[in-house]
Amino acid sequence: MGDLNPPRLYNTRTHAVEPLEPMREREVRLYVCGLTPSGEAHLGHARSFLFFDVLRRYLEYREYDVTFVQNVTDVDDRSIAAARERGTSYRSIVDGHYASFKHSMRLLGVREPDEEPYATHYVPKIQEMIRALVQRGNAYAVEDGVYYAVRTFPAYGALSGRRLDDLEAGARIEIGEYKRDPLDFALWKFAKPGEPSWPFEGYAAGRPGWHIECSAMSRALLDPQGSGFDVHGGGADLIFPHHENEIAQSEPLMAHPPMAKLWLHGGLLLFDSKKMSKSLGNFEPLSALLERHDPQAIRLLFLQTGYRKVMNFTEDSIAAAGVVLERLKKAYRLLLNLYGNVNVSVQDETGLISRVDNALGDDMHTAVALRWVIQFADSLGISVNPMQPSALDDYTRALTILGIAPNESWHEERASFEHAASADDDIAAMVARRQRARAEKDWATADELRRELAQRGIELIDTAEGPKWRKTGGH
Ligand SMILES: [Zn+2]
Structure with a gap:
């Protein structure tokens, strides 16, 4: 069987994006x-x-x-x-x-x-x-x-x-x-x-x-x-x-x-x-x-630009890529804390893999693929339900396809980056813990976490796609 949905690539010789038909x-x-x-x-x-x-x-x-x-x-x-x-x-x-x-x-x-x-x-x-x-x-x-x-x-x-x-x-x-x-x-x-x-x-x-x-x-x-x-x-x-x-x-x-x-x-x-x-x-x-420079930040910077475009490298652009990389690492640690290394049978429940696949299949739109990954990382506990069993697997797999697979350095926190975003991350972690408690039908813990969040001025809204939260500004 050939591929029903073959990757498409720009062919310099025909000046056209064509399906790859080996x-x-x-x-x-x-x-x-x-x-x-x-x-x-x-x-x-x-x-x-x-x-x-x-x-x-x-x-x-x-x-x-x-x-x-x-x-x-x-x-x-x-x-x-x-x-x-x-x-x-x-x-x-x-x-x-x-x-x-x-x-x-x-x-x-x-x-x-x-x-x-x-x-x-x-x-x-x-x-x-x-x-x-x-x-x-x-x-x-x-x-x-x-x-x-x-x-x-x-x-x-x-x-x-x-x-x-x-x-x-x-x-x-x-x-x-x-x-x-x-x-x-x-x-x-x-x-x-x-x-x-x-x-x-x-x-x-x-x-x-x-x-x-x-x-x-x-x-x-x-x-x-x-x-x-x-x-x-x-x-x-x-x-x-x-x-x-x-x-x-x-x-x-x-x-x-x-x-x-x-x-x-x-x-x-x-x-x-x-x-x-x-x-x-x-x-x-x-x-x-x-x-x-962190080699993964360089990779990330390249992924942000379409492969066929002329790209301008500056010290500022690599520094910005370094900050994005730290956000990706934080999201990974959050998921790792929640799940450890569990193997899941469900694949791509989050839809992240198919989004990355679609972007890369369309003439290797790495920038779009990366945007999906960043969005996933940034919205953990907000619009992405980290209790979807495949969340850690999907995230790791998407990063691996892009060649920025989590390595040893992803496990360690780096103080300078942790500080700014730590409040939001604490909240995301609490939201995720509450989700896990609910999944395990541990209602007491779930309620306790909801109360703690409320004390911090966080309102939780349970939706069909999982919990979302917003700051109410109280307390
Ligand atoms: Zn040659």
Whole structure:
């Protein structure tokens, strides 16, 4: 059985929100372009990975079997240049930055990919593909390398909505490049003295171009038959030229194009309205940022913005997200105090899970999903009846789908945050205790709690959806 209500996602290639209809029953094959660890990762890199982590969690909640591949571009011009500058090997540059990135991802609660292919481990697959492209007439070798002939692929530009003639006007051939057309791009770069290189029979030794790596690795791991896979993703800055080039390389060699049914792109992240860059002086490594901020607050902040939108990161916005996170933690403690770790058979009596599901199923509207969770937390004991047996389970599950699952830190109170809201929380806890007493038919305790609440100026109204309370201002 297919999914009667499949998740809908915005496809960059068709400019439309489309139902996700996996090619294989209940199985989603997802390729996300990973990091090029030639330098330190920053929060802009993390935004895209955080989004795909939520997508993966959501698809798994929907009981899809997800195969998640995220590559590592472990050799490129910049890592070679950085190695030369520091008198070390490109390998030590790349390994150092990648280890730091992985540590940051763990702190952010981003799960490990199922497969994490390193480009340098796929050189034979890459060469096989280059050879086939040359044979088909899509690629050619010259003095400095093997190039892809863009004009041989009529659909070039379709993903990014660019016209070849416009691109041609802006392109040029650099000194020392022997390509025939300024639009063409390198598939294989012949090594200059001192550069790392791999032998390539029939050609000079060298290294692969960045774009062909992803074409070869996605094919090897997700689509050996050349019939396509389900979702290809990355940051919006990869649409052109990287993903455009991937399509141009992969599709001529496929039995059944397209390369991917859905192309998904996460929006860019700005810092105080500027792009983060070393030249602007606003560069902060991800590892340093995570020392200053709660990683869950960062996740929460990203969830508050639609994944496709350009997002502006400021110190104020992360502080505000931290305050919301504390409210979520308080609600969790309230529920935990009431229920402990009971397993309930009733699911989603509160309706929270289906609200979150509907929001995420509609092109991953994380902001709407999060709003439901916050509203649930804020209204505990007021309009949400915490005696609904599934309240704690539903709440925890919704948080887990969004990747902000309660951890150890959620059990401890933090004085600075507790203080302001503590009066209301006491009341919510009392209302909840009274509800439990009523459910257990302990009328004496229920009445006692109602009297205590009245003394505090709280009027209780029992409604069909559970008790509501308001301040009467008395006493
Ligand atoms: Zn890629």
